[in-house]
Amino acid sequence: MVVSKNIYYRFESEINNGTLYIFDIIKQKIIKSNYFSYLIISNIDKNKSYSEIIAIISEVFKDYSKNEIEGLLNQGIEYLKKYEVLE
Secondary structure, eight states: OOBOTTEEEEEETTSTTOEEEEEETTTTEEEEEOHHHHHHHHHHHTTOOHHHHHHHHHHHOTTSOHHHHHHHHHHHHHHHHHTTSBO
16 A cells, blocks of 8 residues: 555644645645544555554554554545545
8 A cells, every 4th residue: 555646745733733634636636634644644655564553553542442543544544545545
């Protein structure tokens, strides 16, 4: 899984307690998302494995169990695939 070639993204921590802007340069669309999606995209972009991403997210969201993190990660990946951010 990789970030699509036509996607650029930027996380703005000062906007609405953190907003991810995803730009699709081919479709000329902007998708707004959150910090969780940013963690997914940025770590996939760094070629991190699924288990490494779970560990990173678990460090940030310490109140969630590993099973909850895995479920949220899978939902996040499906969301990003739906909008063709990931391929």
